[in-house]
Amino acid sequence: MSGIVLEGVTKRFGDHLVTDAIDLVIPDGAFTVFVGPSGCGKTTLLRLIAGLEDIDSGRLLIDGVDAAQTSPAARGLAMVFQSYALYPHMTVRANLGFALKVARRPRAEIAERTEQVAEMLNLTPFLDRRPGALSGGQRQRVAIGRALVREPKAFLFDEPLSNLDAELRAQMRIEIRRLQQQLGITAIYVTHDQAEAMTMADRIVVFRDGRVEQAGSPGEIYRNPASRFVAGFIGSPRMNFLGGAIAAKHGAVTIGVRPEHLAIDPAGTISAAVQAIEYLGSDSFVHLGAQSGETLIARGVPDLDFRSGDTVQLRIAPGAVHRFDADDRAMPAPAPAPGANIFEETV
Amino acid sequence: MRTRRRHRAIATMFAWAASLTIAFPLLWTLLTSFKTELEAVSFPPRFLSFDWTLANYRGILAEGDYLHSLVNSVIVAGGSSALVLALAIPAAWSMAFAPTHRTRGILLWMLSTKMLPPVGVFIPIFLFYRDWGLLDSRTGLVLLLAAANLPIAVWMLFSNFREVPGEILEASRMDGASLWQELVSVLAPLALPGIASTFFLVFTLAWNESFWTLNLVTTEATPLTAFIAAFSSPQGLFWARLSAASILSIVPVLLIGWLCQRQLVRGLTFGAVK
Numbered sequence: 085m086s087g088i089v090l091e092g093v094t095k096r097f098g099d100h101l102v103t104d105a106i107d108l109v110i111p112d113g114a115f116t117v118f119v120g121p122s123g124c125g126k127t128t129l130l131r132l133i134a135g136l137e138d139i140d141s142g143r144l145l146i147d148g149v150d151a152a153q154t155s156p157a158a159r160g161l162a163m164v165f166q167s168y169a170l171y172p173h174m175t176v177r178a179n180l181g182f183a184l185k186v187a188r189r190p191r192a193e194i195a196e197r198t199e200q201v202a203e204m205l206n207l208t209p210f211l212d213r214r215p216g217a218l219s220g221g222q223r224q225r226v227a228i229g230r231a232l233v234r235e236p237k238a239f240l241f242d243e244p245l246s247n248l249d250a251e252l253r254a255q256m257r258i259e260i261r262r263l264q265q266q267l268g269i270t271a272i273y274v275t276h277d278q279a280e281a282m283t284m285a286d287r288i289v290v291f292r293d294g295r296v297e298q299a300g301s302p303g304e305i306y307r308n309p310a311s312r313f314v315a316g317f318i319g320s321p322r323m324n325f326l327g328g329a330i331a332a333k334h335g336a337v338t339i340g341v342r343p344e345h346l347a348i349d350p351a352g353t354i355s356a357a358v359q360a361i362e363y364l365g366s367d368s369f370v371h372l373g374a375q376s377g378e379t380l381i382a383r384g385v386p387d388l389d390f391r392s393g394d395t396v397q398l399r400i401a402p403g404a405v406h407r408f409d410a411d412d413r414a415m416p417a418p419a420p421a422p423g424a425n426i427f428e429e430t431v
Numbered sequence: 432m433r434t435r436r437r438h439r440a441i442a443t444m445f446a447w448a449a450s451l452t453i454a455f456p457l458l459w460t461l462l463t464s465f466k467t468e469l470e471a472v473s474f475p476p477r478f479l480s481f482d483w484t485l486a487n488y489r490g491i492l493a494e495g496d497y498l499h500s501l502v503n504s505v506i507v508a509g510g511s512s513a514l515v516l517a518l519a520i521p522a523a524w525s526m527a528f529a530p531t532h533r534t535r536g537i538l539l540w541m542l543s544t545k546m547l548p549p550v551g552v553f554i555p556i557f558l559f560y561r562d563w564g565l566l567d568s569r570t571g572l573v574l575l576l577a578a579a580n581l582p583i584a585v586w587m588l589f590s591n592f593r594e595v596p597g598e599i600l601e602a603s604r605m606d607g608a609s610l611w612q613e614l615v616s617v618l619a620p621l622a623l624p625g626i627a628s629t630f631f632l633v634f635t636l637a638w639n640e641s642f643w644t645l646n647l648v649t650t651e652a653t654p655l656t657a658f659i660a661a662f663s664s665p666q667g668l669f670w671a672r673l674s675a676a677s678i679l680s681i682v683p684v685l686l687i688g689w690l691c692q693r694q695l696v697r698g699l700t701f702g703a704v705k
């Protein structure tokens with residue numbers, strides 16, 4: 085078990101500040117997911133932790149020891165690359181055993197450990213093949229196996245599933261999570277897919293422009309987003325935002341309402357035109373254009389007795405409003421005035 | 432179907448014509464080497480109907496200079512090529528995988544040294560070599576040819592290494608490979624085709640180099656280029672023997688090319704990423 089602590093970690097490429105004084109504690113044995121839009125510095129931060137890039141300023145502690153000057157291998161972390169980065173000229177067996185071979189472990193131990201890991205990942209039939217003769221999913225498992233063999237202090241995953249199709253991806257998510265829990269090894273997992281973050285994480289760290297926007301459990305982040313950015317990034321379909329008069333009534337510059345908290349109800353006070361209806365079997369989403377100009381999405385409408393073009397009334401579920409100030413930071417939930425329901429609004 | 436076959440036939444004919452045209456000087460040299468001196472200069476030239484003889488080869492091999500020069504050529508070309516690779520592989524590695532904003536400039540600057548004709552630096556080099564006792568020495572030639580071919584080798588290896596995904600090397604670093612292990616067990620096998628073709632090119636260039644080898648060397652260190660040149664001047668022109676000498680000096684390079692060819696054509700990177 086290991087603790088990874090970042091203190092003011094800063095990295096520049098030329099003039100470009102890629103990570104800006106990041107303070108972060110990666111909990112022991114937990115599955116931490118770094119999530120954020122493309123180009124926000126997730127990969128760079130992971131590579132800084134791995135030791136593949138040098139930190140410009142700040143400290144990186146692994147097990148309480150400053151590791152900034154330690155070589156990648158000596159940090160005891162294992163990385164799974166987005167491109168898998170298998171050794172194409174070696175068999176699966178040699179790929180898995182490479183780390184042990186360069187560490188000069190006894191041959192018997194290498195063979196045993198390699199086979200054990202192959203067993204764990206159902207790779208035994210492929211041990212004597214080269215990576216070129218494997219499917220994408222099998223290559224992915226070899227990449228994970230190569231990280232497992234070393235019994236690392238922590239796993240670093242950089243978007244390991246982005247090259248797989250949807251079904252395989254869903255399957256691998258579960259498999260990775262199962263392995264990690266079984267071994268109890270700390271994991272940092274980078275993705276830009278918020279659904280992947282929500283389903284896999286013990287703890288999510290949301291990044292934006294090289295800074296930590298918010299860190300917390302998936303539930304915390306979903307229920308109490310710290311900013312309009314996080315609110316819009318986590319959750320699918322994304323949160324609805326309304327400004328103007330309706331927000332002002334809540335004492336905010338913008339308010340956010342998740343699609344599941346927006347109900348189509350003749351008693352509602354927000355008028356909107358139905359633009360499109362999406363049926364997904366278990367779910368349905370109604371895309372609406374509010375009179376004030378915003379596009380809104382409402383989820384799970386029970387009786388769809390309207391069509392595109394109709395005008396309907398919307399009601400916000402009680403207590404479901406997220407309020408944001410002029411800087412797009414979340415404002416604390418207001419204490420409801422006695423007797424009055426402030427969540428019922430007119431536009 | 433028929434037009435396609437006709438197209439194929441025409442293409443084949445063109446290919447043969449082009450290959451024969453390119454290879455003609457070499458083939459003619461080969462034929463001439465089996466002629467007598469008289470037949471070699473006879474006009475109109477005889478194509479195949481002459482008295483085939485091995486006398487030219489026998490004569491050359493009997494003189495003993497050939498073996499002496501062959502050994503020198505192997506040492507000079509082999510030694511300088513080995514030295515070039517020993518320097519160029521690490522150089523190209525650092526340029527390809529740890530580039531700085533000066534990398535491009537350095538590459539161009541290295542190549543720019545090849546734009547100067549060698550004669551331009553002949554006098555200073557000659558004087559240095561005279562003072563350092565490197566004239567007519569194999570060491571001198573090895574150093575000079577290595578320096579002359581280094582830019583090309585770095586350039587070739589650099590473009591080759593850039594095809595190797597850097598993440599594979601990083602993966603080996605994460606796996607605990609030392610720099611040496613990274614170069615030898617990961618980069619070298621992946622870039623083997625490129626390294627082989629670079630070696631072959633540099634070797635051929637050194638083998639055929641005939642400015643420095645003719646001007647800095649007199650007796651002790653004469654390679655095959657000097658050996659051939661010696662045939663064309665003093666006792667008049669001996670076409671047949673000159674041809675035989677040329678053929679004999681090509682054979683070793685052909686042999687090396689043939690040995691390397693599997694590596695020259697084979698790419699190994701497939702399946703590394705994605």
Ligand SMILES: Nc1ncnc2c1ncn2[C@@H]1O[C@H](COP(=O)(O)OP(=O)(O)OP(=O)(O)O)[C@@H](O)[C@H]1O
Binds near residue numbers: 275
């Ligand atoms: N070697 C480099 N030199 C210069 N700029 C770089 C380098 N590597 C990354 N950057 C820049 O740093 C920023 C962060 O890149 P990074 O790869 O960390 O993003 P990311 O969050 O992983 O994005 P994605 O989700 O697309 O993978 C980007 O703007 C990128 O252009």
Ligand SMILES: [Mg+2]
Binds near residue numbers: 126127128
């Ligand atoms: Mg990335």
